[in-house]
Amino acid sequence: MRTFRLALILAAATTTVAAQGPRAIPRPPAQVPNAPPDGSIAPDGYAPIPAWLGQTRAPRPARSEAYAVETVASGLAGAFSFHFLPDGRIIVSERPGRIRIVGKEGKPSEPLAGLPAIWGRGPQGLFEVLPDRDFARNRVVYFSYTALPEGTDAANPPRLAGVLLVARAKLSDDSTRLEDVKTILNAEGIGGRIVQASDGTLLVSSSIPAGVGINSVDWPQPQQLDSDMGKILRINPDGSVPKDNPFVGRSNARPEIYALGIRDDQGMALHPGSGALWVSEHGPRGGDEINLIERGKNYGFPDIGYGHEYTGKPIYGDRTSAPGMEQPIYFWTPDIAPAGIAFYSGRLVPGWRDNLFVCALAGKHLVRLVIERNRVVAEERLLTELDARLRDVHEGPDGALYVMTDGNEGKILRLARKP
Numbered sequence: 001m002r003t004f005r006l007a008l009i010l011a012a013a014t015t016t017v018a019a020q021g022p023r024a025i026p027r028p029p030a031q032v033p034n035a036p037p038d039g040s041i042a043p044d045g046y047a048p049i050p051a052w053l054g055q056t057r058a059p060r061p062a063r064s065e066a067y068a069v070e071t072v073a074s075g076l077a078g079a080f081s082f083h084f085l086p087d088g089r090i091i092v093s094e095r096p097g098r099i100r101i102v103g104k105e106g107k108p109s110e111p112l113a114g115l116p117a118i119w120g121r122g123p124q125g126l127f128e129v130l131p132d133r134d135f136a137r138n139r140v141v142y143f144s145y146t147a148l149p150e151g152t153d154a155a156n157p158p159r160l161a162g163v164l165l166v167a168r169a170k171l172s173d174d175s176t177r178l179e180d181v182k183t184i185l186n187a188e189g190i191g192g193r194i195v196q197a198s199d200g201t202l203l204v205s206s207s208i209p210a211g212v213g214i215n216s217v218d219w220p221q222p223q224q225l226d227s228d229m230g231k232i233l234r235i236n237p238d239g240s241v242p243k244d245n246p247f248v249g250r251s252n253a254r255p256e257i258y259a260l261g262i263r264d265d266q267g268m269a270l271h272p273g274s275g276a277l278w279v280s281e282h283g284p285r286g287g288d289e290i291n292l293i294e295r296g297k298n299y300g301f302p303d304i305g306y307g308h309e310y311t312g313k314p315i316y317g318d319r320t321s322a323p324g325m326e327q328p329i330y331f332w333t334p335d336i337a338p339a340g341i342a343f344y345s346g347r348l349v350p351g352w353r354d355n356l357f358v359c360a361l362a363g364k365h366l367v368r369l370v371i372e373r374n375r376v377v378a379e380e381r382l383l384t385e386l387d388a389r390l391r392d393v394h395e396g397p398d399g400a401l402y403v404m405t406d407g408n409e410g411k412i413l414r415l416a417r418k419p
Helices: 006-012
Strands: 067-076 079-084 090-094 098-102 126-131 140-147 163-171 178-186 190-196 202-207 231-235 257-260 265-270 277-281 288-293 330-332 338-343 356-360 365-372 375-382 390-395 401-405 410-417
Touching (some): 067 090, 079 401, 140 190, 190 265
Antiparallel strands (some): 079 090, 090 098, 140 163, 190 202, 202 231, 265 277, 288 330
């Protein structure tokens, strides 16, 4: 297993990059009628110009659906992800290092036994726990977490000491422990969202550290093919690398890399029709994004983007585009801090079909994006009355939409059309 110390990168990874000079960024025209209500310009006046009309600040949809909200589970603490098991129970990961199973009556179980040692300080810890698509037969789950590399002084560790690992295991027959735990990928960074494509392969997000005091130019790894950080990775369920990955056989490139130029992906979803991978990405200060990920493509960070450093300083001269780099499908300035995302294909709320739902942490709402031909044509903000950070969202087996709140009093909510 490769060992990789983030602390060493903090000291050694700074680079000098020739940057295009800053340009004046004019304020956009007056707010579009019926646009989302929380403004279009960051508090410091930063308002990047979109590449096309509708890439940001889309108007509200012409029609809103009335929906009812029901609490189906509570008592979660620091929950990061949830997924439905074939029997209707819900498996939940909590970032401090716990996996619980929520029964049909809504009560979370005691934490599962059998997890490896998890390093859970700051933004690190346990991330995704995902049942295999054939879980009913094999009881396999995949999970991502940070662990201390061998030789690290746990009593006095450097900042961001953990590395991101992906493991597979089997849930015991009595659903109380993980068995046969095996590490299948050292992904180096943080983040660790996982989805399983229709061909069985696993797509994994590996992000760079993000937050106050961390400058984008200090983390060039998203543009470096010899690092897994700042990438979408693709592996087989046993950890081997698919032969059709875009950089297989290329010198000085990690073969598990599927796409690059990623900052901090906090949500991943496969389109139910096309199977295409969509992700939500935290910008730094502003510039939160939705990206449509394609094989071998470069999504630009940190060379281009729609955000500023947390200090307010421009990143690479406020460049928002460059040859060979992809544009986000949508972006937000100011921040909403997007987290989990999901497409809705159910029949309980017909007006939501084929819409993308995005959890907002800082924004404390659920975003509904109406999409046509891979372009956002409308944005609506739901659940604002809860005043709660939202972490993850999925369509349930009953056709309702389920949303999980963040924090130490976490809940799973069920959204369905009002009768």
